[in-house]
Amino acid sequence: MGEITETAWAKINLALHITGQRDDGYHLIDSLVAFADMGDRLTFTPGARDVLTLAGPFSGSLNADDDNLVARARALVRDFTVSHGRDAPPVAIHLEKNLPVASGIGGGSADAAATLRGLARFWSIDIGEPDLSAMALSLGADVPMCLVSKPLLARGIGDQLDLLDSLATLPMLLVNPLEAVSTPAAFDALESKNNAALQLSEPLEDIETVAAALKKTRNDLEAPARRFVPAVDEICAALCTSDALFWRMSGSGATCYGIFRDPVAARLAGDRLRDQYPHWWVQTAMTSGAP
Ligand SMILES: C[C@@](CO)(OP(=O)(O)O)[C@H](O)COP(=O)(O)OP(=O)(O)OC[C@H]1O[C@@H](n2ccc(N)nc2=O)[C@H](O)[C@@H]1O
Numbered sequence: 455m456g457e458i459t460e461t462a463w464a465k466i467n468l469a470l471h472i473t474g475q476r477d478d479g480y481h482l483i484d485s486l487v488a489f490a491d492m493g494d495r496l497t498f499t500p501g502a503r504d505v506l507t508l509a510g511p512f513s514g515s516l517n518a519d520d521d522n523l524v525a526r527a528r529a530l531v532r533d534f535t536v537s538h539g540r541d542a543p544p545v546a547i548h549l550e551k552n553l554p555v556a557s558g559i560g561g562g563s564a565d566a567a568a569t570l571r572g573l574a575r576f577w578s579i580d581i582g583e584p585d586l587s588a589m590a591l592s593l594g595a596d597v598p599m600c601l602v603s604k605p606l607l608a609r610g611i612g613d614q615l616d617l618l619d620s621l622a623t624l625p626m627l628l629v630n631p632l633e634a635v636s637t638p639a640a641f642d643a644l645e646s647k648n649n650a651a652l653q654l655s656e657p658l659e660d661i662e663t664v665a666a667a668l669k670k671t672r673n674d675l676e677a678p679a680r681r682f683v684p685a686v687d688e689i690c691a692a693l694c695t696s697d698a699l700f701w702r703m704s705g706s707g708a709t710c711y712g713i714f715r716d717p718v719a720a721r722l723a724g725d726r727l728r729d730q731y732p733h734w735w736v737q738t739a740m741t742s743g744a745p
């Protein structure tokens with residue numbers, strides 16, 4: 455049993471329509487989702503006892519306690535493993551936290567998903583797809599899509615997934631003002647919970663087509679998030695004056711993404727934004743997600 459590593463790829467809601475609300479309060483979504491080629495990094499090594507250590511630029515925003523989604527995912531995989539008569543010996547998990555916390559790009563969900571994948575490998579337990587998806591969903595609505603980490607359409611509360619093989623790989627900038635947004639607060643502040651469904655007709659095989667198609671879609675959580683964090687307006691204004699073909703907020707915010715014609719244009723725009731707004735998190739990415 456050697457060291458295992460996993461990446462928790464950042465999730466980007468390219469479009470997010472809120473189409474209803476269930477009796478339990480959870481909202482129905484229609485979301486076009488892609489995953490970046492960067493994110494948090496987790497390593498799993500044998501240890502004398504279970505430990506969770508944190509490092510990286512955003513580790514200060516988190517506690518390494520039992521509430522951490524990594525620790526909660528570890529408990530689920532251990533219970534499953536032991537209940538199948540197998541050993542689940544102590545594991546030292548190290549989380550390099552590169553993604554801002556509570557930022558609409560699902561860092562915590564991606565960490566939970568990476569832990570499910572990583573510990574199944576670490577403890578050599580074959581968790582079938584239905585059990586793995588159920589474990590993921592019990593940790594959060596975004597965790598099943600983060601298990602997949604490939605371009606997809608998410609429906610239901612985020613748990614009904616259709617892979618999109620043909621979505622173009624998008625050169626991107628991710629920009630966050632380092633102000634957290636509470637996901638439940640953004641949902642609660644929605645003015646309308648019954649909005650039109652997402653409609654994507656054309657094949658989205660090149661960057662210009664994706665940008666044009668996204669212009670006909672929405673992120674319904676953007677208006678509430680803008681009220682909590684006015685810096686979202688500033689970021690969108692800054693992306694508007696860059697060479698971005700399209701820009702929008704992801705998830706419940708406050709991270710915004712800009713789509714560029716090529717990686718060089720994204721890098722140049724990123725350099726300019728970092729100079730102008732040194733207090734923002736500015737990250738270049740490609741939406742290649744899991745290999
Ligand atoms: C908005 C989205 C879009 O992908 O992303 P983020 O902004 O979190 O990245 C997700 O729906 C967030 O999913 P996730 O962050 O896993 O949510 P959970 O932990 O399950 O739920 C946190 C709270 O958000 C609200 N919630 C979440 C998902 C959903 N479909 N309807 C909801 O109403 C509920 O109030 C819930 O108590």
Ligand SMILES: Nc1ncnc2c1ncn2[C@@H]1O[C@H](COP(=O)(O)OP(=O)(O)O)[C@@H](O)[C@H]1O
Nearest residue numbers: 522523524555556557558559560561562563565
């Ligand atoms: N490993 C983790 N990384 C990030 N957030 C975590 C983690 N474990 C628990 N959380 C909690 O989950 C909440 C949502 O975090 P996050 O997934 O970063 O939000 P978002 O999906 O909006 O980007 C935060 O309040 C945070 O305290």
